[in-house]
Amino acid sequence: MKIRLDTVVKTFDTFRAVHGVSLEIESGELVALLGPSGSGKTTILRMVAGLEFPDGGAIYFGDENATDIEVRHRGVGFVFQHYALFPHMTVGENIAFGMKVSKTKRSATEISGRVTHLLRLVQLEGLQDRFPAQISGGQRQRVALARALAVDPKVLLLDEPFGALDANVRRDLRRWLRKIHDELGITTLFVTHDQAEALDLADRVVILDKGKIVQSGTPEEVCRAPASAFVMNFLGDANRLKVTVSDEKAQIQGVVFDADGIADGPAELFFRPVDVTWREDGHGIQATIARVIDRPDSRRVLALTVDGQSIEFDAAPEFPFRAETRGFVDIRRPRVYPA
């Protein structure tokens, strides 16, 4: 099922949560809505579900205008951030709930067969008589997914699906969710504030800031060509140096970088900590090492430029220099954005 949002607007009291968002999600696509808290991503997801209604714009499911259709008639499966499992029902009863209340009547054997099938799909065979309080967070997450899938939704929506889990469980569940998506081919939209999660899982990442889409593209596109300083910063660690642009060239301490299409005047130079080579002499931005932090796979070096701007970069574990050492920072893959 293809989903299309057309300049959707949503305001809560006086706070405008979503400012005219337009977005297309192709049938069978797995799309991440990525943004910091307050960026409107959850509101967008809830409007797609029919749990909130937009103040302006329209939402289409296929060719049908679904803007005013109630949540229970939209045919979406929704996985809530804190799972929202019914605490007084067993795992099996939770999964069966949608089938029991459905207008499509199913026999008891059909329902129990489907519950068994879904439990196998989410790898929770044998847990169907437990109550939600008796299973782990990762297991609850999978029960919530099985419950959402039980009603054969046309669209699967997940709100911060792995937010409440610890790091190892998150990684396993991500891979597993991707596998399930590939098996079922269901159009899936999920919300996250974790860039690693979005990049790991999604076919396409939609990055939001203050209720607007700031960039949308494949993980490769957004990583290789961040559209703005915000995206550059949000996707990962980034260094930021103040530079001056004239004639589409950015300059700092006599070192010159390309700044195509940037207006003259002050601007900002961004680069990733891995894109730095430390040189004892030669060209680059002059700096002094302030501190070296050791990590299992590298050393993180904190340095200060001559004019007091800080730079962080990653060096090999064999990096020999200590604090107070002077040298030059040589930058690869620099990006200049208007200040």
Next chain:
Amino acid sequence: MARRILPGLPLTLGITLVYVAVIVVLPLGALIFKAASLGPEDYWRIVSSERAVASYRITILCALAATFFNLVFGLALAWIIVRYRFPGRRFVDALVDLPFALPTAVAGIALTTLFASNGWFGAPLAAIGIKVAYTPLGIIIAMAFTSLPFIVRTVQPVLEELDPALEEAGQTLDASDLEVFLRVILPQLAPSLLAGLSLSFARSLGEFGAIIFIAGNQPFETEITALLAFIRLEEYDYPASAAIASVMLLAAFTMLAVTNLLQARALRYTVKG
């Protein structure tokens, strides 16, 4: 024995036990002792007399009706206080406790004035043939008034803690509003509703001050058990009074035990294992 972290257990335990013994157990013990001074035959004759049995029937039926009324109305009241924001909400919230604060005799007199056949409510009701004052209906109203806060105040905190996402989850799974209420919300309110119901019912069984003004107190018609015990007391027939009271005590105790069991069953899903 494991070392205790919090200090003061022996002292507080001692004070608590003494307090419970003096304030709760001693009077009840005296009651049973007094009732026991009757021989088994006299005891049985008094507690099974026609007038006494009629008073049990009236008290229990009226208490059931009042509790059922409070179940519906109290739940609705708790619901609107928790779920909606409207002008005067805090005032309504404060008003709920009024029946606790008001002397029950005052409540009784006020209700009688309102529901008497020439009162504000009584006159229009009498015009359509419904008589409230001096009938069991009056008893029910007095009981419902004095025990309303129990249901509201036990359900309210649970309702406040109820995750709205549970209802939304029900909706996304294609459940109707009624199904969401019956299958998702109500089962989670059940333990607190049971607690509120048992308190409300127990209070209704024991209510005295509010009822005697509005009930008319006709033996076999509108005479409650508490009043019968009081009448025997005024006749200086202390053992008979204690015997009747002991029946009420037994009824209240049995009812509380049963609701505790039901509550434990309703809460079985919270047990970790």
